[in-house]
Amino acid sequence: MKLDMKQPILDKNDALAAQLRQRFAENHVYVVDLLASPGSGKTSTILATIEALRDEFNIAVIEGDIASSVDAERIKAQGIPAVQINTGGACHLESAMLKRAVDVLDLERLDLIIIENVGNLVCPTDFDLGENAKVMILSVPEGDDKPLKYPGVFQISEAIILNKVDTMPVFNFNEEAFRASVMQLNPMAPLFPIAATKGTGVDEWATWLAERVRQA
Amino acid sequence: MKLDMKQPILDKNDALAAQLRQRFAENHVYVVDLLASPGSGKTSTILATIEALRDEFNIAVIEGDIASSVDAERIKAQGIPAVQINTGGACHLESAMLKRAVDVLDLERLDLIIIENVGNLVCPTDFDLGENAKVMILSVPEGDDKPLKYPGVFQISEAIILNKVDTMPVFNFNEEAFRASVMQLNPMAPLFPIAATKGTGVDEWATWLAERVRQA
Numbered sequence: 542m543k544l545d546m547k548q549p550i551l552d553k554n555d556a557l558a559a560q561l562r563q564r565f566a567e568n569h570v571y572v573v574d575l576l577a578s579p580g581s582g583k584t585s586t587i588l589a590t591i592e593a594l595r596d597e598f599n600i601a602v603i604e605g606d607i608a609s610s611v612d613a614e615r616i617k618a619q620g621i622p623a624v625q626i627n628t629g630g631a632c633h634l635e636s637a638m639l640k641r642a643v644d645v646l647d648l649e650r651l652d653l654i655i656i657e658n659v660g661n662l663v664c665p666t667d668f669d670l671g672e673n674a675k676v677m678i679l680s681v682p683e684g685d686d687k688p689l690k691y692p693g694v695f696q697i698s699e700a701i702i703l704n705k706v707d708t709m710p711v712f713n714f715n716e717e718a719f720r721a722s723v724m725q726l727n728p729m730a731p732l733f734p735i736a737a738t739k740g741t742g743v744d745e746w747a748t749w750l751a752e753r754v755r756q757a
Numbered sequence: 758m759k760l761d762m763k764q765p766i767l768d769k770n771d772a773l774a775a776q777l778r779q780r781f782a783e784n785h786v787y788v789v790d791l792l793a794s795p796g797s798g799k800t801s802t803i804l805a806t807i808e809a810l811r812d813e814f815n816i817a818v819i820e821g822d823i824a825s826s827v828d829a830e831r832i833k834a835q836g837i838p839a840v841q842i843n844t845g846g847a848c849h850l851e852s853a854m855l856k857r858a859v860d861v862l863d864l865e866r867l868d869l870i871i872i873e874n875v876g877n878l879v880c881p882t883d884f885d886l887g888e889n890a891k892v893m894i895l896s897v898p899e900g901d902d903k904p905l906k907y908p909g910v911f912q913i914s915e916a917i918i919l920n921k922v923d924t925m926p927v928f929n930f931n932e933e934a935f936r937a938s939v940m941q942l943n944p945m946a947p948l949f950p951i952a953a954t955k956g957t958g959v960d961e962w963a964t965w966l967a968e969r970v971r972q973a
Contacts, residue, residue, distance in 0.1 A: 578794045578795045578796060578876070578899075579794045579878050579899050579900075579903055579906065579907060580794060580896075580898060580899025580900045580903060581899075606906050607879060607906060607907055607908070607909070608905065608906060608907075608908055609902075609905040609906050611902055611905055611906070612906075630879070630909065631879075632848060632877070632879035632880050659879070660794070660878065660906070660907070661848070661877060661878075661879055661880075662795050662876065662877075663823060663846070663847075663848035663875070663877055663880070664848050664877075664879070664880065680796075680898065682796060682896065682898035682899075682921065682924070683794075683795055683796025683797075683898075684795075684796045686825075686827055687795055687796060689824065689825040689827055690795065690822050690823060690824060690825050690827070690828075690876070691795060691823055691824075691876070692823070692824055693823070693846065705898065708898070708924070708927055708928075711924055711927050712924075
């Protein structure tokens with residue numbers, strides 16, 4: 542019964558996502574959708590990514606949050622257009638919400654849109670937003686066992702960012718075990734260990750992303 | 758339209774939750790439901806709580822996860838009964854899932870059931886499980902801005918645990934700002950700063966919980 546109620550919502554979502562995908566393609570905009578737990582460093586990763594790519598590309602950010610606009614303010618402070626979506630309690634973005642944000646952006650002028658989804662490792666995985674890629678961030682303090690517990694998000698991600706690697710000595714994070722679990726779930730996805738606030742490892746991730754933005 | 762579809766699910770959930778609440782009360786079992794992000798230290802907090810209270814009370818644990826049973830195994834290794842619920846993708850526990858777990862426990866013998874909900878700051882807040890209290894855990898690495906971004910879970914919690922306080926020097930966590938935000942959302946809830954894996958601060962939290970278990 543739960544599935545019966547969910548499917549019509551997903552079908553409607555996916556139809557609108559397909560329209561968005563076409564608009565992005567026509568305007569040669571690459572769209573990446575970042576999924577992560579609360580507090581894993583999504584906004585810091587976005588700020589580091591902007592810093593690495595802003596000379597080459599025109600970038601905008603769409604911020605999804607249950608409430609507040611603190612993240613959008615942090616992005617705007619860097620002189621980058623940012624649109625805040627408040628989901629009003631919903632645990633993920635849907636394509637209808639994204640469309641309203643996209644409508645206020647100048648797609649013709651943009652090369653890259655970074656979406657920061659709601660902090661949640663579960664709900665956003667089901668919802669197509671018309672993006673080119675979903676990319677997930679796990680942060681070291683969350684623990685190396687997360688692929689076992691949240692396999693879905695690891696499976697659907699085109700790339701996996703491991704953030705806060707500078708705190709590995711503080712936490713009991715077994716990188717080898719983590720890599721082995723990720724490899725089982727998603728052998729194709731590159732894994733980028735970074736420390737977003739320190740800039741460590743950001744170049745490799747930015748290079749991967751830039752290659753895709755150029756081809757959009 | 759989304760609300761129209763959600764309400765019948767919630768009504769059905771709440772009716773079954775009321776039955777569970779009655780069973781808990783008849784058996785003088787206190788039930789606490791722990792909500793937190795992935796990797797905030799729910800299982801470590803449960804292990805520390807068990808250590809503090811196992812001499813006085815008979816305790817059981819119900820573990821909610823999307824997939825895997827690693828958490829239940831950690832609890833069972835301490836000689837405490839643990840029942841694993843795999844939600845098969847759902848981002849929260851519902852009372853129907855909880856009932857199946859409760860049915861295999863010996864309620865007459867128990868004083869305290871600790872529920873570890875699915876790692877998620879959003880979805881579990883709406884679902885009554887018949888518990889006596891929902892208690893949330895935020896961990897320091899998640900950041901002091903989380904009350905602004907996830908107000909709902911702070912508002913419905915009877916107590917708030919701030920875990921991993923030993924890592925405050927590593928992260929830019931402003932405890933004063935955090936306390937002020939929490940105070941705005943939920944002035945009645947006590948705040949327990951702990952470091953579950955080190956045992957720091959666990960006594961205060963365990964004392965608060967023990968008082969309630971004795972009155973159940």
